[in-house]
Amino acid sequence: MSDISGLEPVATFCGECNCGCPQLFVDPGAPAERRVVLTDDFGQRVQMSADQFSSLIEEDKAGKLDGVATA
Secondary structure, three states: OOOOOOOEEEEEOOOOOOOOOOEEEEOOOOOHHHOEEEEOOOOOEEEEOHHHHHHHHHHHHOOOOHHHHHO
């Protein structure tokens, strides 16, 4: 699992098991373009800016990501 020390937790996706569920964090010490951090249950992470994350949220709200959940 990747090191999450110093990260501020925002959300856990699933959380109903003990398998290392994907999580969303904010890294206050990271440069602005890498401040939002998504981790998966394989120890990997994706870092993005708040603007990029906002864009992802807007795409979801518009329904553009609905097919991903059923793929």
